[in-house]
Amino acid sequence: MLRQLPAGVATLEGPELRYSFVNDQMLELVGKEPLGQRVADQPGQLPAYFLEVLPRLYAAGEDYTAQACTCGSKHCYDLSVQPYHDEQGVVAGLLLLAVDVSEQEAARQRAHELALTTRHLDARLRVLTETAPLITYTTDAGGKVIYVSPQWYRFTGQPPTADLTAIWPLLVHPEDRLRVLFESEAGRRTGTGWNFEYRLRRYDGAYRWMLSRSLPETHPPEAPVFWHGALTEVHQERELSEARRRGEAELRFLADSIPELVWTASAEGLVDYYNHYTLEYTGLTKEELGPTGWVGLLQADEQAAAARRWVQSVASGTEFEGEYRMRRHDGVYRWHTIRARQLSDGSGPRWFGTCSDIEEQYRLRQVLQTQYDELSRAHHNLDTFVYAASHDLRQPTNNLRGLFEELRRSVTFADAEQALMLQMVDTALSQLDATLVDLATTVRTQRQLQEPVEVLDLALVLEEILLGLRPEIMQRGARMEVLVSEAPGLRYSRANLRSVVHNLVSNALKFSHPVRPPHIVLRSYLTADDQPVLEVRDNGLGMHIDNPAHPVFQLFARQHTHVDGTGVGLYLVQRIVTSQGGHVTVNSTLSEGTTFTVYWTIPAI
Amino acid sequence: MKHIVYLSRAVHPLTDFDLQTLLDQSRKDNARNGITGILFYSHGNIAQLFEGEAEVADKLFGRISQDGRHSHVRKLIDRPIAARSFSEWSMAFHPLAAESFEALQGFLLPHHVPPTPATLPTADALLVELVRLAVFGPDPSQPYQTTVPTF
Numbered sequence: 040m041l042r043q044l045p046a047g048v049a050t051l052e053g054p055e056l057r058y059s060f061v062n063d064q065m066l067e068l069v070g071k072e073p074l075g076q077r078v079a080d081q082p083g084q085l086p087a088y089f090l091e092v093l094p095r096l097y098a099a100g101e102d103y104t105a106q107a108c109t110c111g112s113k114h115c116y117d118l119s120v121q122p123y124h125d126e127q128g129v130v131a132g133l134l135l136l137a138v139d140v141s142e143q144e145a146a147r148q149r150a151h152e153l154a155l156t157t158r159h160l161d162a163r164l165r166v167l168t169e170t171a172p173l174i175t176y177t178t179d180a181g182g183k184v185i186y187v188s189p190q191w192y193r194f195t196g197q198p199p200t201a202d203l204t205a206i207w208p209l210l211v212h213p214e215d216r217l218r219v220l221f222e223s224e225a226g227r228r229t230g231t232g233w234n235f236e237y238r239l240r241r242y243d244g245a246y247r248w249m250l251s252r253s254l255p256e257t258h259p260p261e262a263p264v265f266w267h268g269a270l271t272e273v274h275q276e277r278e279l280s281e282a283r284r285r286g287e288a289e290l291r292f293l294a295d296s297i298p299e300l301v302w303t304a305s306a307e308g309l310v311d312y313y314n315h316y317t318l319e320y321t322g323l324t325k326e327e328l329g330p331t332g333w334v335g336l337l338q339a340d341e342q343a344a345a346a347r348r349w350v351q352s353v354a355s356g357t358e359f360e361g362e363y364r365m366r367r368h369d370g371v372y373r374w375h376t377i378r379a380r381q382l383s384d385g386s387g388p389r390w391f392g393t394c395s396d397i398e399e400q401y402r403l404r405q406v407l408q409t410q411y412d413e414l415s416r417a418h419h420n421l422d423t424f425v426y427a428a429s430h431d432l433r434q435p436t437n438n439l440r441g442l443f444e445e446l447r448r449s450v451t452f453a454d455a456e457q458a459l460m461l462q463m464v465d466t467a468l469s470q471l472d473a474t475l476v477d478l479a480t481t482v483r484t485q486r487q488l489q490e491p492v493e494v495l496d497l498a499l500v501l502e503e504i505l506l507g508l509r510p511e512i513m514q515r516g517a518r519m520e521v522l523v524s525e526a527p528g529l530r531y532s533r534a535n536l537r538s539v540v541h542n543l544v545s546n547a548l549k550f551s552h553p554v555r556p557p558h559i560v561l562r563s564y565l566t567a568d569d570q571p572v573l574e575v576r577d578n579g580l581g582m583h584i585d586n587p588a589h590p591v592f593q594l595f596a597r598q599h600t601h602v603d604g605t606g607v608g609l610y611l612v613q614r615i616v617t618s619q620g621g622h623v624t625v626n627s628t629l630s631e632g633t634t635f636t637v638y639w640t641i642p643a644i
Numbered sequence: 645m646k647h648i649v650y651l652s653r654a655v656h657p658l659t660d661f662d663l664q665t666l667l668d669q670s671r672k673d674n675a676r677n678g679i680t681g682i683l684f685y686s687h688g689n690i691a692q693l694f695e696g697e698a699e700v701a702d703k704l705f706g707r708i709s710q711d712g713r714h715s716h717v718r719k720l721i722d723r724p725i726a727a728r729s730f731s732e733w734s735m736a737f738h739p740l741a742a743e744s745f746e747a748l749q750g751f752l753l754p755h756h757v758p759p760t761p762a763t764l765p766t767a768d769a770l771l772v773e774l775v776r777l778a779v780f781g782p783d784p785s786q787p788y789q790t791t792v793p794t795f
């Protein structure tokens with residue numbers, strides 16, 4: 040019977056406590072084949088302190104129980120010892136009973152640990168709920184406030200004795216109260232939670248915006264009984280976002296009030312806002328316009344270029360600006376300046392654009408252009424008139440000269456003074472003729488300023504010009520020298536080159552020195568900067584120059600009044616050269632000679 | 645017929661394998677459904693234009709916008725069209741191993757994308773140019789790192 044007990048049983052016999060009976064269960068505790076061994080020699084898993092008490096129990100004949108003794112690494116036993124006696128009633132041995140309580144012990148241990156953990160959790164929860172910068176609360180299904188964390192008392196200034204359920208609705212801003220009561224009630228009724236903002240009165244009487252969130256504690260399938268939640272102050276955030284909302288709304292309002300097309304676009308250049316006027320002007324909705332619809336409003340042949348410009352602006356972040364015709368809702372195109380700039384701030388780049396109607400300015404510009412064209416036509420006509428008039432006047436002048444010549448030959452004057460007068464009339468007539476010629480030339484030069492440009496062979500052109508001046512050259516016995524090998528070609532208008540050279544050479548011939556025959560050198564070369572230059576040097580009378588590097592030649596200004604001339608030549612030279620971007624300098628020494636240096640600027644192609 | 649343009653962000657950067665899978669799957673399905681167009685991908689930025697019969701295109705957009713491979717799908721345009729501008733469906737991106745993609749049908753390197761078809765209205769062509777710029781940056785021959793803002 041002892042063998043079947045659900046416990047370990049052994050008897051230890053005699054003062055030496057030798058194993059005399061061991062059941063199977065006990066074998067697990069004390070090890071194999073213990074019979075006859077002393078327990079001290081084969082203790083198996085029995086703990087040391089237990090072995091120590093056994094001899095004393097035998098001697099004293101006492102009972103002993105040890106609960107939950109750890110035996111070995113895995114097991115735990117309740118051990119009890121009872122002496123047994125022989126027929127004489129003398130202690131003959133000890134009966135050892137071992138009940139395995141490992142599982143109960145483990146369970147007890149677990150329960151203990153659980154209790155510890157719960158205590159930790161509890162403590163942590165309390166510390167957290169009481170220190171976190173938010174108020175926590177619990178209500179039941181009936182809306183009774185079961186718990187609020189101490190922060191609530193600090194915030195509201197209410198005494199710890201306050202009746203929470205009764206007082207809290209009174210601390211909610213009157214404008215928010217009904218809504219809050221309704222929403223929390225609805226949250227409880229439907230078994231869900233809530234999430235809303237309201238103003239709560241602080242200890243100092245100021246109302247502060249709070250965010251209240253709550254969720255039910257659920258243990259399905261039962262309906263929730265408690266709602267736990269948190270209250271956070273969101274006053275500043277709310278005021279900030281309120282301010283931003285207001286700012287944005289004001290900006291929109293402003294943009295919508297302007298009678299101008301205003302729009303904004305994302306960093307990628309996709310329009311995300313068109314102001315009210317844009318929709319009014321185009322007669323399209325925001326959806327119809329879409330993120331790039333504006334380009335479709337431009338005149339068809341300008342769309343592709345405008346689209347390209349916009350892509351470029353978006354890629355490089357540079358300003359967009361251009362003048363385009365934009366279609367109005369009635370199909371009329373009006374000129375607009377489209378401008379867009381990128382704003383980069385914390386929230387990433389954005390584009391702000393406007394389209395300003397410049398139809399009126401455009402019209403005005405066109406009117407001005409028409410007037411300008413008319414004026415320049417009138418100017419041209421005037422030129423033609425002067426030219427024609429000077430031309431037409433030359434004929435009668437020549438006739439007059441001929442008549443006077445005839446008169447002088449056929450009539451004899453008694454008075455020498457009269458002959459002199461006749462001479463003076465003749466001189467005056469030739470001057471009149473020269474003036475008419477120069478007037479015609481001036482007008483002609485004005486027109487030549489727009490002459491076509493070509494590459495000229497200087498040797499050829501200069502020879503041609505000198506050929507035209509042959510009578511004067513022969514008459515004065517002038518020696519001409521042409522040096523063009525350094526720069527034989529020149530891109531210039533043929534007519535202009537002719538005018539310049541003709542004037543300079545005839546000037547040099549005209550103002551030759553009375554005591555020596557003229558020697559005139561024409562030299563073409565390049566400056567260090569590759570600018571082509573023509574130098575015309577003479578050994579004539581020379582002249583007074585105020586500023587040789589920037590000489591000023593006035594129309595009809597003459598230096599040598601004893602020499603024939605109208606003073607038009609140098610003025611023309613300077614006019615032609617500077618109008619093509621070049622300039623003229625003069626070096627002159629009185630009665631030694633003059634050098635004109637013409638810096639041609641190659642006209643742009 | 646209609647066309648749809650959208651921008652989106654890949655949830656994870658797509659690998660060569662992901663891209664090839666998408667290319668194979670979409671090309672096959674698109675050919676069957678009569679969908680043509682082009683998709684741009686670079687560093688998680690996605691933009692696509694596709695055109696087809698209205699119901700087919702709407703259904704496809706529904707599927708694409710539910711696809712877990714990307715998010716922040718932003719439809720930019722959804723408009724009826726008179727005729728197609730694209731003859732097939734292709735995908736342009738920078739694979740890590742470009743050589744193994746070169747021969748693939750429907751694959752394009754971003755800088756080999758043909759110019760926007762002239763049959764698109766200028767506004768839509770401009771839209772395609774802008775999303776291409778947003779995905780590939782100013783120089784499509786170089787991988788582009790900037791992410792398209794999502795909002």
Ligand SMILES: Cc1cc2nc3c(=O)[nH]c(=O)nc-3n(C[C@H](O)[C@H](O)[C@H](O)COP(=O)(O)O)c2cc1C
Nearest residue numbers: 666669670673674690694704707708709711713714
């Ligand atoms: C960026 C992106 C683009 C896609 N483009 C297409 C497309 O053009 N055609 C297509 O059939 N599927 C496309 N898909 C795949 C679809 O979202 C979807 O996976 C596919 O149509 C199969 O859908 P199903 O599994 O519901 O049949 C795309 C997916 C992603 C993430």
